[in-house]
Amino acid sequence: MSIHKYQAFSKVAELGSITKAAEAMGYTQSAVSRMIADLExxxxxxxxxxxxxxxxxxxxxxxxxxxxxxxxSHYDVLQEQANALKGLETGFIRIGSCASVSTQCLPPIxxxxxxxxxxxxxxxxxxEYSDTEEALCAGVIDCGFICAPFSPELDVTVLMRDRMLAxxxxxxxxxxxxxxxxxxxxxxRIIKLTDEANNEVSKIxxxxxxxxxxPISAYCDVNDDYSIMAMVESGLGVSIxxxxxxxxxxxxxxxxxxxxxxxxxxxxxxKKGRKPSPATEKxxxxxxxxxxxxxxx
Numbered sequence: 001m002s003i004h005k006y007q008a009f010s011k012v013a014e015l016g017s018i019t020k021a022a023e024a025m026g027y028t029q030s031a032v033s034r035m036i037a038d039l040e041x042x043x044x045x046x047x048x049x050x051x052x053x054x055x056x057x058x059x060x061x062x063x064x065x066x067x068x069x070x071x072x073s074h075y076d077v078l079q080e081q082a083n084a085l086k087g088l089e090t091g092f093i094r095i096g097s098c099a100s101v102s103t104q105c106l107p108p109i110x111x112x113x114x115x116x117x118x119x120x121x122x123x124x125x126x127x128e129y130s131d132t133e134e135a136l137c138a139g140v141i142d143c144g145f146i147c148a149p150f151s152p153e154l155d156v157t158v159l160m161r162d163r164m165l166a167x168x169x170x171x172x173x174x175x176x177x178x179x180x181x182x183x184x185x186x187x188x189r190i191i192k193l194t195d196e197a198n199n200e201v202s203k204i205x206x207x208x209x210x211x212x213x214x215p216i217s218a219y220c221d222v223n224d225d226y227s228i229m230a231m232v233e234s235g236l237g238v239s240i241x242x243x244x245x246x247x248x249x250x251x252x253x254x255x256x257x258x259x260x261x262x263x264x265x266x267x268x269x270x271k272k273g274r275k276p277s278p279a280t281e282k283x284x285x286x287x288x289x290x291x292x293x294x295x296x297x
Contacts, residue, residue, distance in 0.1 A: 003075050148265040180257070
């Protein structure tokens with residue numbers, strides 16, 4: 001059995017393009033097309049649907065994809081275990097991370113990882129927490145940074161508790177206050193991340209609306225943290241962001257802890273029931289080392 005055709009199908013499904021899959025794997029387009037055709041001939045099934053709109057998986061392809069991804073993942077683990085027995089520190093790891101973790105925490109983590117294991121290749125995919133959970137469950141990535149609540153399909157190690165902060169314009173009346181009353185949000189023009197980009201803020205809104213007579217709503221939805229801080233700096237409203245996001249920010253805004261305090265728990269996760277590859281285990285070990293010495297822990 002040649003694993004390459006299964007890997008080719010998995011990569012085509014991930015990227016939605018035979019051309020992109022060929023580029024990513026270092027094959028020619030015709031070679032990837034041939035491998036997919038071999039699978040279709042072997043099983044007497046159509047795995048892909050081709051139309052003017054592009055390429056997509058057929059219903060049969062969608063049904064078989066989780067099993068093919070699982071096969072490829074186990075093959076990668078097998079190869080890494082064999083290399084480990086020979087004393088070779090090689091491998092490949094796919095990491096899912098949100099922008100705040102990628103910007104504030106991952107650079108030193110990856111620097112240590114590369115210094116310690118220079119022959120292990122990593123692929124970093126920036127995605128939202130919910131997308132990371134889906135990618136972990138589907139086997140698209142090997143490990144990822146996620147936020148509570150956690151899926152029961154994942155093995156989770158909590159890394160840090162990140163405070164949620166009120167982000168105020170520099171001339172806001174409460175800039176000198178010790179904290180920002182959570183219910184004060186009902187009196188503000190609120191600029192917030194879209195629900196898809198930040199469900200922690202949506203949880204705060206849900207909590208508040210259960211206690212208020214007049215539900216609060218966003219004055220403006222934005223899908224970028226820095227855009228939000230720039231708008232708050234200009235006096236367009238107030239916002240809610242995690243403390244991790246606000247580190248090293250180049251904006252003149254006032255940050256206040258909420259009263260009562262609000263938090264989000266950030267964790268590293270792998271798919272439950274599947275032993276992580278040696279490369280993934282080495283990466284997680286370095287992640288745990290980093291967060292054990294993190295200032296806020």
